Amino acid sequence: MKYDSIIIGGGVAGLSCAIRCAEAGLKTAVIAAGQSALHFSSGSIDLLSRLPDGELVTHPFAAFDALQQQAPQHPYSKLGQVPVTTALNWYQHMMSDCGVELTAQPEAMNHLRLTPMGTFRATWLSQQTVHQYPMYSPQQGLSRIALVTLDGFRDFQPELTADNLSKLPQFSEVEIKTAAVELPDFEIMQRNPCEFRSIDISRVLRDERKLHAFAKSMIQKVGKADLVVLPSVFGNGDGAATIKLLEGLTGFTICELPTMPPSLLGIRLEEAMKSRFKSLGGLLLSGDEVQKGEFENGRLTKIYTRNHRDMPLVADHYLLATGSFFSHGMQAQRNSVREPIFDLDLADIAHRDHWYQEAFFSEQAHPFMKMGVKTSNQLRPTLKGEEIQNLYCAGALLAHYDPVTEGCGSGVAISTGHFVAEQMIAAHNAQPMASTQKQERTFA
Ligand SMILES: Cc1cc2nc3c(=O)[nH]c(=O)nc-3n(C[C@H](O)[C@H](O)[C@H](O)COP(=O)(O)OP(=O)(O)OC[C@H]3O[C@@H](n4cnc5c(N)ncnc54)[C@H](O)[C@@H]3O)c2cc1C
Structure with a gap:
């Protein structure tokens, strides 16, 4: 089975990328093993509520320069403010078209929600x-x-x-x-x-x-x-x-x-996004799980899933958006941490004594929250030091940010998913072959 783009993971990051790709006419498939973090979330979209140095943020976009200085490897710092703004605006409009109105406060300010x-x-x-x-x-x-x-x-x-x-x-x-x-x-x-x-x-x-x-x-x-x-x-x-x-x-x-899980406010977002993706002609393989892939000349050439062990899925571009430890996008053993599908290179992992704070409710962030896959500014990962040209990462799998302490979980997921989609779309449109196929698809 051959696709323009294959998205591994059905959370906010994966679905944002998938919907944007499908909107642009790319033949797109999503493989989602299980429930995403949305089933446990408030259903509100956090953008940025605290800087890494602990300073409270009331106006997220006004804090991007400070964030860039304090955390140059943060996903927002890699993307820059404009792509993040574009992605959040796109998401708001897209969800509104799906009947889910998401609103912000005037003057680009955060608001408070009751827990x-x-x-x-x-x-x-x-x-x-x-x-x-x-x-x-x-x-x-x-x-x-x-x-x-x-x-x-x-x-x-x-x-x-x-x-x-x-x-x-x-x-x-x-x-x-x-x-x-x-x-x-x-x-x-x-x-x-x-x-x-x-x-x-x-x-x-x-x-x-x-x-x-x-x-x-x-x-x-x-x-x-x-x-x-x-x-x-x-x-x-x-x-x-x-x-x-x-x-x-x-x-x-x-x-x-929002209540204890299942969180209907979060599920409402996921259901709306999945319906949108399917209505655009996207293929959603729910309950299947990507198990491995094959690489050649710095490119991912095919992937195998639990239900398609002998029949690989093939695409021009792939996104890995399998979440963090919570969704098994990252796995920890007693003294080691790995990305389980491809064994991609991770950002530096400290000795396990420094993985967490002694006090669970510590004011200080737990360091394991920032563990994840290391990427270039284009969000491309490396495998044994070699950058993979057609594989991208997005969302909670990424290293160098803490979605909980910095209050930026869904904001990072949406903006990195959207950012990757724009790169896939640009590469797709740049291929003469692809545009011919696209025309054929339009006339068919
Ligand atoms: C409990 C909890 C509550 C949160 N609440 C909020 C909140 O209220 N607001 C907010 O902004 N942020 C919140 N966050 C932060 C959260 O990280 C992001 O909001 C966002 O949901 C992360 O999305 P994601 O798509 O990167 O990953 P996830 O939502 O974790 O999705 C990963 C997906 O990948 C799939 N997957 C994993 N392995 C495979 C595989 N091998 N093959 C195929 N699929 C696979 C999983 O089944 C899942 O569908 C919360 C996080 C958690 C853990």
Whole structure:
């Protein structure tokens, strides 16, 4: 099977690259072994919230020069500000076309999102159903907040959220109350606790009759509130519409909070991206896994997957976007770390005594977070010192940045995925053969 581009990994990085390639007419395939980090994420897009020296960032793009000086190997430093801005704008518009509105604050500023722990994290883009708390005065416009869960739901504990939120000095004047609302069908669902997860609840709330009953119970339990915060229990495709309906039924302003996994806010992004890719004619091989590849004259010539052991997949260009340790894009043994598919060269790995901080919740970053594949400024990796001309890397697999401490996970994934796609598209369009085939494809 021959493609213009093959993307290994179905997370934000891989899908961003794949969609952009498919938009440009490249015959593209994605191989995705399993769930991506999106199933565990807030569904908000972090761009940059802290510099490596610990300084807080409120205006991410204004901090790019400082980042370049402090971390010249950071993926943003390799790309430069313009490609990152272009990629983030493209992503916002593309997702809007898919029905997922992602918005930022005015004046290119981060905003805060509430976590289930009752703390705040700075981020760049949030879905329309997530309340954006302003950076400097998160309590702005709020005198009464209601944190509401569903009776018996274990993945969101509003008392814990309220307890921590009320300790913040900005919220000393804000009334924070909690409530638990009964869900129709609760009795049946509770027989098996494994069936009372956000995704199961979303199925119940899709039924308009049950949504009406839920709304009625909500009005009784909540009373008055400027903002009602509910765990994210609304469907993937129709979640925003269901919340709108519930707002109409209750008269409340409602926002969603990401829960323990599965995170519907994150899954919503992944589902939208996969649908977009498939609607553009892309091939998605879900549940398959790339196991090895063959190289010749500094090029990757073919790859083999678990389901296609004897039939290699071939492309002009390949992207490796298999994530970090969390998604098995990187693997650690007791004293060594490796990239498991091709054994690509990694950025320097310190002695294992220096892989992590003693305290798990340390203020200092855990060094293992910055481990990853070493690349050129074009994001091309090396294998035993030789640069591979048609293989690129993107996303959490890349070395030299910390998605958690620097608050830049999805921003790096989207911008590096998009950056690689633009290089693949330029190379494809530069081939006379390719343009002939492209014409044939257009006329076919
Ligand atoms: C728990 C968690 C929560 C996070 N929350 C946020 C957040 O709220 N906001 C934010 O901006 N960032 C967040 N991040 C940061 C995250 O790193 C990025 O946002 C981003 O999701 C990384 O995307 P990726 O595509 O590089 O990798 P991943 O999302 O990890 O995807 C890698 C993909 O590659 C596949 N794969 C692996 N090996 C193979 C193989 N051999 N063959 C085929 N496929 C393979 C995996 O199955 C998976 O589909 C979070 C990270 C984690 C771990």
